[in-house]
Amino acid sequence: MKKIFPTILSLFLSFSLWSQADLEKEQINDSIEKYLNVSIDYSSEYQYKEAIEACKHGIIYANQIKDYFNLAVFYNELGLAYDGISEFSRAKINYLKSLDYAIKVNDDRLQGWIYNNIGNVHTEGFKNTDSAVYYYKKSLDLAKKLKDTAEIFTPILNIGWTYVDQGDYDIAYPYLVKSEKMIFTKYGDDSAKSQINFLLGRYYMFKDKLVLANNYFKTSIDYAKKENLLDELTDTYKQYSILADKQGNYELAYDRLQTHLKYRDSLFNEAKIKENQIALAKFSVDDFKQDLERVKKEQKSQETIMRKSQQISYILMIAGFILILLLINMFKNYKFRNKALEKLRMKNSELREAKEEAEAQASLKSQFFSTVSHELRTPLYGVVGLTSLLSEDFPNLKKNENFKSLKFSSKYLLSLINNVLQINKIESQGVKLASIPFNVKNLLSEVVNSFSFAVSQNKNKVHQVIDPKIPKILLGDSVRLSQILMNLIGNAIKFTEGGNIWIRLESQGTEGKTHTIKFTIQDDGIGIPKEKQQAVFDKFVQLRPIEKNYQGTGLGLSIVKRLLLLFDSDIILKSEENNGTEFTFAIAFEESNELSIKDVSIPIETINTIEKSILIVDDNKINRVVTKRILQNKGYQCDVAEDGLEALDILKVNTYDLILMDINMPRIDGIETTKRIRETNKKTPIIALTAVEEDQVKDRIQEAGMNDFIIKPYDLAEFHQIVLKNLYVHII
Numbered sequence: 001m002k003k004i005f006p007t008i009l010s011l012f013l014s015f016s017l018w019s020q021a022d023l024e025k026e027q028i029n030d031s032i033e034k035y036l037n038v039s040i041d042y043s044s045e046y047q048y049k050e051a052i053e054a055c056k057h058g059i060i061y062a063n064q065i066k067d068y069f070n071l072a073v074f075y076n077e078l079g080l081a082y083d084g085i086s087e088f089s090r091a092k093i094n095y096l097k098s099l100d101y102a103i104k105v106n107d108d109r110l111q112g113w114i115y116n117n118i119g120n121v122h123t124e125g126f127k128n129t130d131s132a133v134y135y136y137k138k139s140l141d142l143a144k145k146l147k148d149t150a151e152i153f154t155p156i157l158n159i160g161w162t163y164v165d166q167g168d169y170d171i172a173y174p175y176l177v178k179s180e181k182m183i184f185t186k187y188g189d190d191s192a193k194s195q196i197n198f199l200l201g202r203y204y205m206f207k208d209k210l211v212l213a214n215n216y217f218k219t220s221i222d223y224a225k226k227e228n229l230l231d232e233l234t235d236t237y238k239q240y241s242i243l244a245d246k247q248g249n250y251e252l253a254y255d256r257l258q259t260h261l262k263y264r265d266s267l268f269n270e271a272k273i274k275e276n277q278i279a280l281a282k283f284s285v286d287d288f289k290q291d292l293e294r295v296k297k298e299q300k301s302q303e304t305i306m307r308k309s310q311q312i313s314y315i316l317m318i319a320g321f322i323l324i325l326l327l328i329n330m331f332k333n334y335k336f337r338n339k340a341l342e343k344l345r346m347k348n349s350e351l352r353e354a355k356e357e358a359e360a361q362a363s364l365k366s367q368f369f370s371t372v373s374h375e376l377r378t379p380l381y382g383v384v385g386l387t388s389l390l391s392e393d394f395p396n397l398k399k400n401e402n403f404k405s406l407k408f409s410s411k412y413l414l415s416l417i418n419n420v421l422q423i424n425k426i427e428s429q430g431v432k433l434a435s436i437p438f439n440v441k442n443l444l445s446e447v448v449n450s451f452s453f454a455v456s457q458n459k460n461k462v463h464q465v466i467d468p469k470i471p472k473i474l475l476g477d478s479v480r481l482s483q484i485l486m487n488l489i490g491n492a493i494k495f496t497e498g499g500n501i502w503i504r505l506e507s508q509g510t511e512g513k514t515h516t517i518k519f520t521i522q523d524d525g526i527g528i529p530k531e532k533q534q535a536v537f538d539k540f541v542q543l544r545p546i547e548k549n550y551q552g553t554g555l556g557l558s559i560v561k562r563l564l565l566l567f568d569s570d571i572i573l574k575s576e577e578n579n580g581t582e583f584t585f586a587i588a589f590e591e592s593n594e595l596s597i598k599d600v601s602i603p604i605e606t607i608n609t610i611e612k613s614i615l616i617v618d619d620n621k622i623n624r625v626v627t628k629r630i631l632q633n634k635g636y637q638c639d640v641a642e643d644g645l646e647a648l649d650i651l652k653v654n655t656y657d658l659i660l661m662d663i664n665m666p667r668i669d670g671i672e673t674t675k676r677i678r679e680t681n682k683k684t685p686i687i688a689l690t691a692v693e694e695d696q697v698k699d700r701i702q703e704a705g706m707n708d709f710i711i712k713p714y715d716l717a718e719f720h721q722i723v724l725k726n727l728y729v730h731i732i
Helices: 008-012 023-044 048-064 068-084 088-104 108-125 129-146 149-166 169-183 190-206 210-227 230-246 250-281 292-307 309-393 395-399 401-427 440-449 452-458 478-494 556-566 621-632 644-653 670-680 694-704 716-731
Strands: 436-439 461-466 473-476 500-511 514-523 572-575 581-591 613-617 637-641 658-661 686-690 708-711
Touching: 023 048, 023 068, 048 068, 068 088, 068 108, 088 108, 108 129, 108 149, 129 149, 149 169, 149 190, 169 190, 190 210, 190 230, 210 230, 230 250, 292 309, 309 395, 309 401, 309 621, 436 440, 440 461, 440 478, 440 500, 452 478, 478 500, 478 514, 478 556, 478 581, 613 621, 613 644, 621 637, 621 716, 637 644, 644 670, 658 670, 658 716, 670 686, 670 694, 686 694, 686 716, 694 708, 708 716
Parallel strands: 461 500, 613 637, 613 658, 658 686, 686 708
Antiparallel strands: 436 473, 473 581, 500 514, 514 581, 572 581
């Protein structure tokens, strides 16, 4: 017998029947509850005729108040009753009616149970395996949607059982294994455990793995004996006898066959009760046969009842005994359920504690990376800044190879730091895509130009091809796109010597204002071995040929893959060892309404910087020196303050055209200093000059009243443009 879900009453009786204020509706709800109890009680005692009548009364009351939930419940119970008397067509009709109402109330759990019951009708009634499996899988899909492992178990077991009965053992096996894993964790009773062991025994006997089959049959019998499960004992001993025969132990096969016959006789006595009740019910299940044929059947039934009145008395006595056993079993189940609930509460408590601990660890990790970001970028700012100053003070150094190496190394170190911080930010779901206009051609040129030193060092040639169909101005996150391109182009340059790098942007079609662009980065370098093409997208994986040491953290491609997921895209790799590599991906961008992006750069020569005074507030001495020198070289007058308190004292005496404010400082930080300045001075532009990530401080600096921010270390030209922009806006 296939597994069915728990009776609906036990799980849904708590559904609110008392929400109506009207007294008449309350009385109708009382009647609905009464007939639902009655129908389930009659079905459990095989009194299907009475169960059907109770369901019909309940349907009348539920229709009066349009209670679709209980209509679904009653039609499901009606289907079970017809199923019990082998009226399979009527059973399916009522299951389908129940399903319609379950869909109306959008109850996935109830729909799952009904699909399982329809599957049982097809496998046991219509003998249609394909249809049965279809409905079991529908039930399974809904159980997975609910993420309820207990609900998932029943359809999986039924699918496996159906294939075993059909002889499709290989198809059945994965379902049996999955059922076994689920039932021996915390789902299923001894009956279910006996059944799954019985089915696995049949599978291994079919596969001629007779020792395994013997173990499973023995385990099935042990569970069945614990609860005196006659169905399971009868079926298992029959197969157990066949197994002994296959093993050549004919005496043992005979003994097991005798045990099978003993349990079959016991089962026959119990089955007779059900058969008699079914016979009684079948006289009134056909609503359309009301004429002479029905009268004749009733007369014959009455004659049979009179002749066998004594037998019926015995049957009633046995039925009463079974009812007592059922009550005892219900009490045991109640106690078991309470214990299970207590264990569940304990597990939930443990999970909450684990969740809180994980959140605390995540917070510590984020704080650690924020601190590392600041502590690494602060000294690096000094290196990059001094390098920029040297290039301005001594223009001839720009042609010096050692100086170029120094400048490249500082940028390379910054790239490594940014990669480590970037992968952490992505994993903590801290990256959100922006949507701003950008010129894709200019963006690509800037990325390629940033690698000019590396291209020269490796004696490579870079070829750029941009499809003219691609709009000039696009809407999207240009920063994340730059990061993707920099990692892919940087790798192509790094792993190619004396070769070519091709960068192609092709239009793959448009839909309205949305343009899908295919990006291809190809080189003729060392290539990637087939066995490493999957691993290169993992974190900290590097290709290091013995003859050369390629620098890097092994994070670039991992970052690329994760960033592309934010764009709803993926990356495709084609490569052969010693024959180059090609990466392709496609991203959809909207065309910007702006015809072009205005050039907001302001020529420094147009501003009289000599008359402009700037206050630099930074607790790091080297950073103060670098920033002051950079500004003085452009003609600004500069004063410095070591912390926020000193800055406040200076501002009481002097006024400035602009203030550069570090964020992390002792005594009071840049945020608090800015708030105090804004209490008396609303106009002077204040720019945050910080080594902290933009998304960690952006909201705070805006709330404090700062006008802009510069992330250290910065590009010198970009630094001057931000300073000029804020001075220019202030002048206007």
